[in-house]
Amino acid sequence: MDPFESIRCFFEPKSVAVAGVSTDPDKMGSIIFANLRENVSRGLLKASVYALNPAHRKIGHFRCYPSVQSLPRVPELLIIAVPVSLTLPVVREAAESGVRAAIIVTSGFAEAGRKDLDADLVDLASRSGMRILGPNTIGLLDTRSGVDSLFLRPTKLLPGGRKVVSLLKPRRGAVAVITQSGHLGVTISEELAADRIGIRALVGTGNQTDVSVEELIGYFANDDQTKVIAVYLEGVRDGSRFLRESAKAAKKKPVIVLKVGKTGAGARAALTHTSSMAGDYQVYQAAFRQAGLIEVADIEGLVDACVAFSMLPPLSKKRVVILTNAGGVGAIAADEAQRLGLDIAQMKETTARRLRTKFSRSTFSSTAALANPIDLTASASTSEFVEMTDSLLKLDDYDAALLLPTHQTPAIDYDISARLSEVILGSGKPVCVCVIGRSDLATRLNGDFLRRGILCLPTPERAVHALWDVYSYSTRRAKPSPWANAREAEVVRKSGSAAETLAQPDIRRLLTAYGIAQPRSVVITSIPDFRKAGGVDFPVACKLLSTGLIHKTEAGAVILDISNKKSLASAYSKLKAIAKERDLPFQGVLVQEMVKGGVEIILGSTRNPVFGPTILFGFGGIYTELTRDYALGIAPLNTWEAREMIAGSRLSPVLKGYRGGPVVELGELAKLVSRFSRILVENPSVKEIEINPLIATRERFYAVDTRAFVAK
């Protein structure tokens, strides 16, 4: 069965009704109705379209119905644009009548402080099975079926009464735009249209009472007409579904995401806007990485990536050649390419020699630097630029090219766009052209390249970013999928006591169950206990055990390097005195064998409200706070993902043997991290667990200090 069957009605309804159509043509409902009728008359929309408003019998030439029940048939899709006070009764009637999908464009819900209204909608949707998109959304525009709930007019009047285009019509194409801000979605679609790129659909999710970003990603992943998915994201509701759907989608097609709510102020604004709960940005980034999404930094980056993926063939290797007839832009492009990680490899001497021979007749050959970037200088003619491009694209040395033809020089003619385009399309390689400038000629060249199907961007930096995005998708696509589901194990249930802190023996039991060793140790409440227990050898460390004492080191409650019984006795007395002095309950002293000479790691797991259990990996011990450097992952992590996470941390070089330290067996460490990542997934009562330090020697690992918290 199609898991997205229930939302298909939004995109391909057999009948549509609009509630809130009015005699005032400027009202949202009227605009939507007019747009739908227009699509019917153009033959685009095949559905029956009805107007609803109890106050009128006719709107223009069209009959107007008082209610859903009075319609000649139950519409599959209902678009609701009535005032907020009337919305719920209409939704209720629709649900009861058997409407299958409703788009609520009306605002004034949770985003305006009325969370109760959103709760009612959630309730209605779940009880009736009618799917709801919104409220507080522009809804959707489907360029294939002609469904269109955008309440924006394509033209406006200038003061003199002249009409001017106020909204570029979206083109029909293959980019699905999913957006939590309607306006931004419209802007993206307009920018794409200006670059001659069409959209498959534009969907605003609004307050996400029912249909969510994650569900839509899944829908478009399965949609054959969709080649690229672009997402403007403020926050997701169901983190694990998001991860699951995104990872599946990214296997099939590029999913590009622009995330807002990276900082406090942004998150605040996102909250106000669609009442989404914005999680911690770093956790989102971890999720994007794990799912294989392409995160872009800004609106321009989002649009450029959509255009690049729409126009370019795949790029699985990263050797890029840069050709220019003006040094500055070449240098800028090379700089940015290098920074991102593209390979701006120098030309092989044999290749350079061949090219030099070939172009020896040209005037430019004397001054052109056959390096990379290749600068043909201002004297290069159109023919020379085109021929050099042709030669370069035929080389096996490069996988892609960035062309920066400066049209301002006297020797470059307008036909460079036609001639270069032919060579580029003939090569089959991914090539980006960059035409800088604001003159009429620049605008024409830009348009001409795009019209011929050549990717053309306005600055070298943006061109390089687009190539990088296309390259990086191929590397992400190669990733194995994240773990589908983890088994539920629950090694530890609430540990009897009401205390939030999990007792050390319970932690030991938990870690043992996941194959994580601790140094040999014994808890003593008197000196003779140590001898009696046996099995723990000097040198040892002593730690004061006392509920509520969390930062042991700072309190002086950890004494290291105890090498004999005498020192042990003195340490024991000292720790007991500290407990007394600080008025802490004395629950004994943990005597633990010292682990020396390894790398100190912090390995922690906590629950994120959106994504559930997350894993933190980084510098351990005193380095933790000092470096504040860590990698994050969404649990559970398979071994491959754990290894990726380890590689992404700045601790990674240290693990490879640092200043004579041990070379850690990374495969074994990744397995341990993977096992550890299942703890919170499989033990719902554990809220948080941290090992710091986990000491890694060559291939052995010891959880030297641990803490864990369970639900009260």
Next chain:
Amino acid sequence: MDPFESIRCFFEPKSVAVAGVSTDPDKMGSIIFANLRENVSRGLLKASVYALNPAHRKIGHFRCYPSVQSLPRVPELLIIAVPVSLTLPVVREAAESGVRAAIIVTSGFAEAGRKDLDADLVDLASRSGMRILGPNTIGLLDTRSGVDSLFLRPTKLLPGGRKVVSLLKPRRGAVAVITQSGHLGVTISEELAADRIGIRALVGTGNQTDVSVEELIGYFANDDQTKVIAVYLEGVRDGSRFLRESAKAAKKKPVIVLKVGKTGAGARAALTHTSSMAGDYQVYQAAFRQAGLIEVADIEGLVDACVAFSMLPPLSKKRVVILTNAGGVGAIAADEAQRLGLDIAQMKETTARRLRTKFSRSTFSSTAALANPIDLTASASTSEFVEMTDSLLKLDDYDAALLLPTHQTPAIDYDISARLSEVILGSGKPVCVCVIGRSDLATRLNGDFLRRGILCLPTPERAVHALWDVYSYSTRRAKPSPWANAREAEVVRKSGSAAETLAQPDIRRLLTAYGIAQPRSVVITSIPDFRKAGGVDFPVACKLLSTGLIHKTEAGAVILDISNKKSLASAYSKLKAIAKERDLPFQGVLVQEMVKGGVEIILGSTRNPVFGPTILFGFGGIYTELTRDYALGIAPLNTWEAREMIAGSRLSPVLKGYRGGPVVELGELAKLVSRFSRILVENPSVKEIEINPLIATRERFYAVDTRAFVAK
């Protein structure tokens, strides 16, 4: 006397000659001559203009002269556009005839591998006193005097024979553009023209055989007509002059810099292009910071900053209010503003209450979130947007505003640009408007705001960056100037031996001269030496002294925490054995009192080929490599600059007391760093000196381990 007198002739010559004018109108010399004649006929250029070419007696209607000497007068400025093989004879004749300034647009010099030709030009310039701009440059365009050596034609022909504008004419204005890439300078001027911003002049420096970027910065700093200086920089020749001129300029007007050559590949391209020696990027960044320059990340950032500084009043505080009628762009703007460091403060409850009362009659008041960003939602009308803007700009709560009026909503009319502009200009506050979109209406609104003198940028991210640049300039301007000059002291002259490593006693003498203490120590070559010397107390550290042994710790040649004579004796034997085992010369053992419990710092100084002595400050001891985090400065640093550098390091929080560590007296540390920064400046023979660790306790500092190298 005016220090820039000698380059004034480039900008305000009484007479100009062009060498290389030809009967072919497409040749560079012909285009330049035609442009100059055009400027004369328009009354812009007041100078006499002559054509030079021995092959012709007339070019069009104009007389053509065979040589400089045959001219009726010696021209003050000569523009040379002859083939590379003829350039040097022409330059030589000009210098001998008394020409004061020459622009050489011809290429084929060092950038094409002919460094010898550039050397000849350097030689000619220095012997004759004639100033040279170039070679390999577009030269300059001065919008006030009409001097113009740009060999680019303003129109080109389309295939049908129709003329099209290929270069937007620069407008007359106040932005001085200094560029090491001619094409990029032209692009910047064109982008500015499209935004209705004029330039004071555009100067390409080409290969910088004589006139340099740093000299031009000084020139425009002193030029009253220049309000903003924009620099495209690949590399500077004279780092200290650059620092000095830039710092002086930045006190008077904003200096914006786009640096290329950040990475290997970029630096390579820069080298090929103008044969500049690109120094290490981080050192450049330190210089920019110290001089108070505004560094931008890309071409768009450079143009946007020029436009912003041209249009906005100063912004000395950073509380910004964001107003929008579409949530997404508001959230994006707030996010980016927060990330940069602007203050997107929440509205005070009293203020929000007042505004709520004032706007209670409006429809939007119920749903508008009076937070920051303020989202008036899609229902807001033009009047509501304008009135809210007016109210916000009148509040003392905010220093600047970012307005994001979404024109796509039905309730926003075209007259929003006129009405908002009036309110903005009336307020006197810095305000940036952002009109997103690609429709005709968007283009018109954009143009209308700019025409009315309102800063208007195409994305919220770019708008926020522009506001941040304007704000950050005011904070930089407040900085004290860097030290003008340091005295020459030379405490250490070449220390007799031919060894590059400076001996420990010499280092001690050097550090003592600059008030930097070392722990008490003694060098022993036998155990009894220690008792005899006296004055060094246990616990001590022992270090093997041996020329050529640099990484002592890794070699096991440092033994710490020796608390009695017996341990000392054993350490001594061990170190002696290491020397023997490694076949190193044994030069004794340094016995040094242990310094415990302080913060470990690395403080180093080395010579950068462009900027001279630089200072490195960061995590010391084993943290140095682990964190790889450091701050850089250009020596000498005054106390204020040293303190800034310390504050810019990630070590800074550690110095404020970390995990029970000492709180370091930062004023004292800054004084020490400032003294240290003079060592390489005042001792030319010292190539490099490093203290690692410098151990800082509360207010005492000990150079625990040091090394220094002198010129052989």
